[in-house]
Amino acid sequence: MPPRRAWLLASAAMVGAWGASCGGDGAKPPSPPVPFSVGDIEGPALAYLGEEICFDVAHTGGAGAPVAWNFGDGGSAPAAEGASRACHVYQKPGRRLVAATVQAEGRKLSASRGLVVVPKPAEPRPTASSTIVFDAARDRVWVVNPDSGSVAILAADPPALVAEIPLCKSPRTLALEGDTVAVACQGDETLRLLDAEDGAQRASVPLGPGSAPFGVTADPRGGAFFVTLFGAGEAAAVSSAAASVISRLPVGPDPRGIAAIADGTLVVTRWRASDAGAVVTIVDAREPAALAEGKTLLLPPDIGLDSDTNNSGVPSFLEQAVPSPDGGRAILPSLKANIVSGSFRTGEPLTFETTARAILSEIELGGPTSPPSERAGGRYAFDDLDFASAAAFSPEGSLIYVAIQGAERVEVRDAFSFDVAGSIDGVGHAPQGLVTSPDGKRLWVQAFLSRAVRVYDVSDLSSPRPPLAEIVTAGEEPLAPDVLLGKQLFYMSRDPRMSRTSYLSCASCHLDGEGDNLTWDFTDRGEGLRNTTPLAGRGGAAHGPLHWSANFDEVQDFEHDIRGPMAGTGFLPDDVFHTGTRDTTLGDPKAGLSPDLDAIAAYVSSLASFGKSPRWREDPAFIASRDNGRKIFFSAEAGCASCHAPPRFTDSAFVAGAPVLHDVGTLGPGSGKRLGGPLAGIDTPTLRGLWSSAPYLHDGSAPTLRAVLRDRNPADQHGKTSHLGDVELSDLESYLLTIDDGEP
Template identity: 45%
Template sequence: MRRLLLTSALALGACHPDTLPPPQGDTDASTGSTGAGPGSDGPASTGTTAAEVDTTASGDAGTTDGEPLLPDPGQSFYALVGEQVELDGSASTGAVLYSWDLDDGSEPTEPSPDPVVPVAYATPGRYHPVLTVFDAIGNQLAASVTVTVTEVPSHVPRHDATVARLADDARVAVVSPDSDELTIVGPAGENGFAVLDRLPTCARPRTAAALSDGRVAVACQDDDAVMVLDPDGGPSRSLALPYGARPYGVVADGSTLWVTLQARGELARVDASGDPLALEAMLPVIPDARGVAILPDGRVAVTRWRSPDDEAQLAVLDPSDGAVEPVTLAFDPKAPSDTESGGIPSYLDQLLVSPIGDRAVVPSLQANIGYGEYLADEALTFQTTLRGVISWLDLPGGGGAALEEDFERRKQLDNHGLLSAGVFSSRGDYLFVAARGSRAVERIDTFNGGQAGSLIDVGYAPSGLVLSADDRYLFVDAYLSRTLVVYDVSDFAVLPLPVETLTIPSAEPLSPELLRGKQLFNDSFDPRLAKDAYIACAHCHLDGEADRRTWDFSDRGEGLRNTIDLHGRGGTAHGPIHWSANFDEVQDFENDIRHAAQGLGLLDDADWNAGTTSQSLGDPKAGLSVDLDALAAYVGSLDQFPRSPLREPDGSMSPAALAGEALFLSPMLGCVGCHAGPRLTDSEFIAGDPVLHDVGTLTPASGQRLGGPLTGLDTPTLRGLWNGPPYLHDGSAATVLQVLTTHNPSDQHGLTSTLDAQQLDELAAYLLSLE
């Protein structure tokens, strides 16, 4: 028995129906046995590799005309289902006879002088036909080639993204939300790329979409606007959207733009063909509308960023009649382990439709909110709290068919938190997903769902991915490294390294301290912040907002706790932190880093162990770590509340809200007894003790405060309340009206029982208009 090392090279091609892109690295040699069959990883699932090949010979390997016996099955390639192709072993040396095992269930061909055999594969998959060669004295050796078989790509994916390939297929546009720019990147030199231009945009562009005429549309969240820019120097056009709409996702369908209005739960249809841009309709679709994608039949799918606890939600809009079809992703009830955990998909953004048009995926985070010491008698751990997850949906039957989750195919990624973005290869056989906190990109084999290669340390907070037209280059928007990183992903034989790293903004918009703090807030790759890259601050507070989840923190000496939005609070500007006022400085999150996330900590161990520093209300941590202070500075910079979509078009309060304000201020109700002053809260420490109130909402599930009795709750501000459901410390109230009524039966939370239905509606209108 002897072993030889064999390799197979990649064939590169262009992305056209007749010349489809090459295999992405799944070219490998295998043993002389039959390949693993369609859909398998085969001998080397992570890319082009040198694989050991078992060879058996009776006596020494012979030669023919002085050449050693060496099988060469040719380069790996793509084929279409039912397409007849040839397997060609003629490049082998020292061989007089050839036999092929086609890996299609048929018997190997009889040894023949002809090295070529035709084959047509009936189903999609990654096949590994094996070539066995024989020399004149009967020695034999074998090697395999990979044939990737797909259906004909029939759909051009169109979905919201932070980075988009332009209509010319040569340039790429990436948004810069913190500097209000759109950066254009294109080819430069041989196999190089460069920044071609940076175009000013409206405030905080979140996503970009390429129009067929070469222009680019962006959705600007802070300006409530959509803008169309011309990378070739033409005029830019902007369209104002309703006050507080918070547009996020944008996608182009011809000259029509579909824009999600996240705060309104609507989908805006914009005609971009003329000047000015025209708002044609705003269609109710789903609350917290975030991502948007065009389905193969022309319908428009929208994701709900933060769904209820029992199921994750999407919606599909039929543009022809405005009908909306709900789509759900199931709650996963499985018990947690070191490789998987249950929970609900959360932070749904992109819906990615395969180029084959038969299925779609949603990369996100799976939040294990059904588990914990109170809920399941077992505490959450660093690796059971949350995980990155890919949810698969089927599009059976094509046009008009229901979008249905294939729950059994849902895939969790070990050692990753939030999956923030993705992109399919042009044949749909690979899916790339970005893991925001762990600074990684994973390549997924869509035939079997296995991981098939990784990009490591791509930069802080990778938020968008796009492939070049030929699938060779992957562009990674490393948002908080401020770079667009370009990788050659045609070969995963070795870890791909960047071929270009380009700066996105024209100048850094944040101070060095705030940028560093924002990077740390969004990061889980740094072992000081988290063990095994699972938990980042942003995984519960993405964009500084709340994940709208209620977590079981009983093992932390607390109880069920509803995540709080960080916006507007300015760190400790509104008083103590958390529902139980258990932190008095943002730096106390060092405790969560070390305990819940199992990070090594940003403080030196000597500082951590000195005095009472390790206690959340102990000696101050401020000033002990530059990075911990930067993290606190970033959280403190979140001092603005988002605009309320329930206000009038000019930003003023509605008549109903003004009537509610009078009720709120009336001494009879008693609201201002706790929600007082410009902050609308009495949250503070007095003589070292927090001001806490029992408003009748405490239950056994409310647990403790710092391991001791929970006598009351810290008063939260009411500003930004519209963006804060569910409500109360345990998330038990779905609406503000429930807080005022069913959750206030004894009037401990204001004398609301004295109000009639109209007055309750007016009071709720006021509360939801606060910003």
Template identity: 45%
Template sequence: MPIVPGLWFVLACGGGGVDPDPGEAPPPGPGPVAEAGPPQQVWVGEAVSLDGSASQGASTYRWDLGNGIATESSPDATATVTFDAPGRYSVVLTVADELGRDDTDNVLISVTHPATHVPRQSSTVVVFEDQIAVVSPDSDELARLTWSETGALTLLERHSTAGNPRTVAPWSPAGAGPWLAVPCQDDAVIELIGLDGAPDLSVALPRGSRPYGIVGDDEALFVSLQATGQLARIELEPGGAAAQLVATYDAVDDARGVAVLPDGRIAVTRWRSGPEHAEIAVLRPDGSERGLWTLAFDEQRGSDTESGGVPSYLNQLLISPNGLDAVVPSLQANLAAGPDDNPLTHETTVRAVISYLDPLDGTEHFELRKQFDDRGFAAAGVFSSRGDYLFVAMRGSRSVDRVDVLSGGVSGSFLDVGYTPEGLALSPDDRFLFVNSYLSRELLVYDAGDLSAPPVAIDSATIPSAEPLSAEVLWGKQLFNDSFDTRIAKDGYIACAHCHLEGADDGHTWDFTSRGEGLRNTISLIGRGGEAPLHWSGNFDEVQDFEHDIRGAFGGTGLMEDADFEAGTRSETLGDPKAGVSDPLDALAAYVSSLDQHPISPHRAPDGGLTPEAEQGKLLFESPALGCTTCHLGPQLADSRFIEPTVPLLYDVGTLTPASGGRLGGPLWGIDTPTLHGLWATAPYLHDGSAPDLYAVLTTKNPDDLHGVTSGLGATELDALVAYLLSLDGAVD
């Protein structure tokens, strides 16, 4: 609207406003951006080239080399550094522009000792060339697979084996093979599965020797014989058409895992440790110069972060590719706890540990022993190709933890990897991690390098051709071995299998005073078929009573609904029956009841009969003068039973002491008669584990002849009686 009629103002608006002063500087642009370059992996003593030339807007560069040394600011974007010790070094680049503005970026340099050793240790799964092999013990098979560039698995073939294949190792002796060597424990045979046209071979081992771990070198295979505590050496016959057992060497009791040391010696782990320390035997390949390495008992009192005890269940000895580190994954059993002033809890009974040793002289680096929180049993492991990471399978926790060997800490975890992971392998380039989830019946593959988010399996493959167990028994076996399920255990520590791995005993004596009992030697479940009474004091009358251990010692919420557990007298161990009330609890009982066969005794004659000495011992055992068969009779050689509901038949045979404690919080008036089958595998003996061998049972622990009239036996007669007792394996003689 015009201000004056007929008069208009026209305004011209320029886009720039006031003209700038031509002498004034333009405003500054963005500041510099530092780019230190990608992470690097180098060897100790190797020159590292650092390059910050990808930085933007920089005129000067300064490097803090992570080893206490820094360069001066310089227009040169590069620097060179050499590290004299292994570690992960954070190198920081600081750049500045001409205005003095700066920016920083860092690059991680991982420094390791050069790889000088090719790790060879017994394992349930192994990578060789571009293939993977994994054993399937329950179905008597071995599966071979391969993987693609993306990690997809392809099954190549399943091979039938003899009974109970336990581990696998590739073997290519000079000019022959290759083979996959598989110890089959139940049949005491080594299967050599030929590849690339090599013939399938088989090597028989001593009857009942129960081979487990296997490794090979250019000349021979070395196999642990668990039942006899020996190491077997197997070689090809001239011409390579057959293989033969050439020698057995005494190694260590309960021989289990086998590994080749950097100097060529063979290490053999003792599976179940004694009360004082864990043991590893070391032998030259010809069996000479046997040595014994030990892992110390940790004396510390238990807490919510650590606990004491002895490493046990040693399945593997792992040697780093640098040949300078030996690591043993295991469970640590807190045998010092248990009295009322130091009770066992769900987090102080067992704990997963890895122990470090010098692989040259066996010296333990006790200060490096690592305990894992919320993990009960470290069962297996594998080193990365540079030895800077160790992947550890946590058997009951359904997990794999990655340990940064250079810092000692856990640097990531693979969670929910399936039931009972008990074997690990890495692809040669460290890109893929393969997990043998035994009771999920699967091999899983993961990206081993990217742990920025919770890892998810790239692919999986079913291992057995068909499920060998009934659905209920398989479920029960999964539950028996599991500590991840919060119904079973709190915080992932305790599984039934952590004291009864593979259904056997753990060889330990626990102090259950705080549970209303006393010193109790763990009983093997093998061959018993879940028959009641259970335990030394006969405090359970059905396998389902283990619900009390689950809710109590394990810290679990229970496999039975609370309302069902509290109904009637079911909350008492000898109260109303629990069978038929809870499907998972019945499945657990079905698995335990399936353990109705004893393993073959290695003390029998090659034809399976009694030796002449054992025959003489049988006559003594059955003689009225000794009175052994007064209590040890029937198929189980035991009169174990309830004489009336809730009242078991118990005897005081002179072995009760104040440390024997009580029964269900009350007085203990005797001990349930145990079966004598399987004695060869279940030392120590007696309810309190106070007899290290059967001679002690018959002599020093029986001074008043209350446990058989044995005081009049001479040395020859004692030898014969012990020979017979060691031969008992469920067979009818």
């Protein structure tokens, strides 16, 4: 008999024997009872505040089995017979765990499920300035290329470049309203209006010399764009139909980020902070043709927080205001700059962990005429990460994506608790723009120094994923290879040669090649209180030695800051760095010894433009005032030009190996030293670009030029000004604040 047939017969015999023993006649035995069980809870995964939401739970305990509910927010429903369905109204946002407990057969079994509770998104949705926008009507993405002077149009699905459109000098942000795309062109002081279908330019709206527009966003109600004029210190409304400015409003210095709510609220961020803190301004835009300032909010310094996971300091470099989908609050990504601590100020030196780090601030909005408020405990400091350069909410508002510029990553946080929800590493050089697809499943990241946009699937954040696509947005590289490399390194904190644990880069104090206009305590570096000097316009060492104490004679000397306070390993090999006197500033030259260090120097040296002063006016009275101020400046009695002679407007130099320093009566207890030794005087700063570099003097002790000329010059050591009356001082200020690239 074949083996298989024998096995089948044996099995049949066994079955028959089993049937006889159980039923006596081979009948099928009764089925065992089904055990009591509880199935999944059914219901929506998203709930809106104040709206009833219902859940159902299936179980085998019978129709009368008692069911108790816990809604995860402190609310509950006690056990009740047949309560397999329950409804609830949530009053606070956040993530909740809903649980149902069923009693049957003397046992209790439970099931649970997660739920996200959010405020209901507003319609129309709030808008915010950004370097990248999603055009849902055409399934396209628009992005700016600041260095290339162009904008790019991308197809969303599949991701691909549609066109690159040469446009203007330094496009910074863009916005979409209906069939019009608006682009803020900082370099040529215009707002360009483009056709959203084909990118054709419809109009160029002039915004004024020196206005330096930066942020642009669309009025959610339609019909207008709102623009921040970074140079002029104003917000402007531009009619999209008439292609003209219909209203302007002074909002204070350095406005950059701007967001609009459909109730007529504009939120404007001041880019640079002061020692007192960062400033957010609310503008009443209910009537775009008549902008009116509402309230300002000061975000004061954090004090006493220095540790390995946080630091004291002020929110600095506020590039964006990002409103929640419901328009009730706004998130402000920035860098927390520690101008609170230091050996002179607190007795504790700054460390690589306590100098600066990425931070989010959260403010509550109350309407166009109500004062905003900072939410208590609403600041979130990131560990081991530098500047938070951009942010974007998920469409429903439960998550917030945060670009970390120098670390080149995106952090994903719960939008209410800021708990970690995921992260995406290696998103490209200097990410400055984020946008999600309307369904929230894809994230688009603009990395402006990679000249590319990367697209990520964010439908599941449980594990890192490679990009779905990388789209190059600029066809021709505008910078020389060494300048581009240097700019990338200048912004890059993730390179261990630059800093330890991704906290710091050159851009931490000199974003855009500017200065943060803050006064740092560098006493532990052998210096003192030092007001950050802008790099823009100075061409590296073209205007003389670097720093207030002339302690560097080449850009490559920043190797000392990198190896010291920034705790990087440095760009020079150790044996090269420690050869001769190279490991001292002003020692043997470092140029030519590291291609990457030389590239950083090449980028810094390329920053040769101060720009246009917004203080200039084609007004006969102003021109007369400025001309009189020029005469005072060059007069032998005032003596200003003896140290600030054109064309450099400085006498900064080394003579016979020694720096030219002056004691103009401004040295004080906090002025510290020079290279750890006596500080005999201060290196003369150039006067070009004064309109954007307040406060003044080496220690930032003069908030205005008037304070420099009068309050901080009582003995006429800093030029003779005691003989000048208020009108003459105003004339001198008019001249000083218009010394730009155009002044001979």
